[in-house]
Amino acid sequence: MNTAHDLGRKVAAHAMSDEGMRRAVVAGVDTIEHGLGGSEATFRMMASKGVAYVPTLTQVEYYGIYFDHYVPGKTPPTAEMIDSERAFRLARSVGVTIASGSDVGVYPHGENGRELIEMVRYGMPAPDALIAATATDAAVLGEGERLGRIRPGFLADLAAVTGDPTVDIAAVRKVVFVMKDGQVAVTP
Numbered sequence: 001m002n003t004a005h006d007l008g009r010k011v012a013a014h015a016m017s018d019e020g021m022r023r024a025v026v027a028g029v030d031t032i033e034h035g036l037g038g039s040e041a042t043f044r045m046m047a048s049k050g051v052a053y054v055p056t057l058t059q060v061e062y063y064g065i066y067f068d069h070y071v072p073g074k075t076p077p078t079a080e081m082i083d084s085e086r087a088f089r090l091a092r093s094v095g096v097t098i099a100s101g102s103d104v105g106v107y108p109h110g111e112n113g114r115e116l117i118e119m120v121r122y123g124m125p126a127p128d129a130l131i132a133a134t135a136t137d138a139a140v141l142g143e144g145e146r147l148g149r150i151r152p153g154f155l156a157d158l159a160a161v162t163g164d165p166t167v168d169i170a171a172v173r174k175v176v177f178v179m180k181d182g183q184v185a186v187t188p
């Protein structure tokens, strides 16, 4: 941990159980991924130490599809999905910084936008979900001075969607324009 931080690197811990999360936080990690089992005490410690939570809600849903016969919209949520919703709501209620990461690769690339939709479904206002996936993610990665906002001097990484994602978060999946480092990558 100290060596990583001495080198200016961030440390992420993919932890599921409360004890695993607690040990990682005490050890000094910067983020906790998954965190399904997090207790109120652990989330409060994360809030006080500035450790961000990356809830990976979509990953949990896909594990249900792959391993527990979960069918979205047809079968009830799996035990892990119930745990992840509980953890997400609890973390928000005690003021943990929420970042948005997907663990994509567990499920197909290109489906990442689903994570924001899940965050809103579990009670986060759409503008907050957008901030989690942009400005907060940039800050959590130590890149808050050049990524995650539209500002003079920041990298020209932009995406445009059809619709207003601050009203209907599902619009994040309707990408019609992408600019990366000032170069147009996708255009209508």
Ligand SMILES: [Zn+2]
Binding pocket: 014, 033, 034, 103
């Ligand atoms: Zn993971």
